[in-house]
Each structure stands twice: as structure tokens, then as C-alpha cells.
Amino acid sequence: MLRKIMIGLFVLLLSTAAMAATPDPMIMMRSMSDQMLSTLKKERANLKKDSELLYSLVNKIVVPHVDTAGMARSVLGRTVWQEATAAEQSAFIEAFKRVVVNTYSSALNAYTDETINFFPIRGGYEGQQRIKVNSEVIRSDGPPIAVNYSLALFKTVWKVYDLNVEGISLLQSFRAQFSEQIAQGKNITQITQELRQHKKGK
Numbered sequence: 001m002l003r004k005i006m007i008g009l010f011v012l013l014l015s016t017a018a019m020a021a022t023p024d025p026m027i028m029m030r031s032m033s034d035q036m037l038s039t040l041k042k043e044r045a046n047l048k049k050d051s052e053l054l055y056s057l058v059n060k061i062v063v064p065h066v067d068t069a070g071m072a073r074s075v076l077g078r079t080v081w082q083e084a085t086a087a088e089q090s091a092f093i094e095a096f097k098r099v100v101v102n103t104y105s106s107a108l109n110a111y112t113d114e115t116i117n118f119f120p121i122r123g124g125y126e127g128q129q130r131i132k133v134n135s136e137v138i139r140s141d142g143p144p145i146a147v148n149y150s151l152a153l154f155k156t157v158w159k160v161y162d163l164n165v166e167g168i169s170l171l172q173s174f175r176a177q178f179s180e181q182i183a184q185g186k187n188i189t190q191i192t193q194e195l196r197q198h199k200k201g202k
Contacts, residue, residue, distance in 0.1 A: 022126050025151055025158040026118060028065060029133050033116050036061050040111050054105045067152060067159040068097040075174040084188045092188055095195035114139050129153050
């Protein structure tokens, strides 16, 4: 009887440890990238005919792994965000997400047959809440492009909260842009309206 109890406790400890283990972010990043690149290759002919298809693919494959709400809060700043109503916040998140997806889509639009190499995470990821995943895009017609991702752990899921291409941070770029608009006296509604115009290409 005691032996059965001890075995049961041992199994429970093992299962608890497994549940507490930090998920491997490289699995998510490689899966997302492989799916995106293979889909681009498969849909290459259709992408030339349908301008919205690329946005749709990025929204479906990439966005679920991106903390768009957290990014939206970060680029506006705590004061402006807290002063906004829930409806204003929601509208800004949706408009900001559209611009982020369009930005990412534009980068993919020139895709031919590039491959992506991911590098080992410095210091590992076990027990970490925030990490950086470094990669490079290998091109046949030029030098590799450095693309680095900042990830945050949400319970058992890793999500991207910043993208750095060749030393330029997406978050910092938007933060600087919105800070200038806020300094000019614009509120969150006005900034949201400008983002919506941006997505229409006006």
C-alpha cells in the first residue's frame, strides 16, 4: 500500500514538473516561419492577383503568436492608455494591428525563395519570462538580413512583442512616431483615425 502511494506521489511530481516546464519558444518560431514560407510558395500565383490575400495569410498564421494588444499599450505610453476609454483602446488596438500586419506583409511581399536560420537562445529560455530569438533571412541575391524577435511568456504560451530588422525596432519606431503626435496635442482617437487612413494607403 505504501509503495503504491509513493509511486502515485512520484508520478504526480513528474506530471507537475512537466506542466511547470517552460515551453520551447523555438518550436513555435520555426513552426510559424515554416508555415508562412511554405504558404507563400504555394500561393505565389494567387498573391499577384489578390492584394488582400497576403494580409489574410499573415493575420491567420502570424498574428495569433503576436501580443498586438501589449504592443499597442506600449507604443502609446501608460498615461495616454490609462486615460482612454475601453472603446478607444479597442479601436486603437485593431487599427494598430492592421498597420503591423501590413508592415510585416510588405516585407514578405518581396519573398522569392529565402530561408530563415534561427540561432540558439543565449542563456537558454528555462525559467525566463522574456527572451530574444535571433535569426537571419538567407537570400540568393544579397547578404543575410538580421531579424530578431522579442518574446514574452504568457502562462504557457510565448508571444512576440517586438520585431527588430537590421537594428531597427518596430516598437521603438512606432513609439517615436506616436510620441511626436501626442506632443502635438493629438489624442488616441485622432491617432487611430490616422492609422486607419494609413492602412488604406492614403
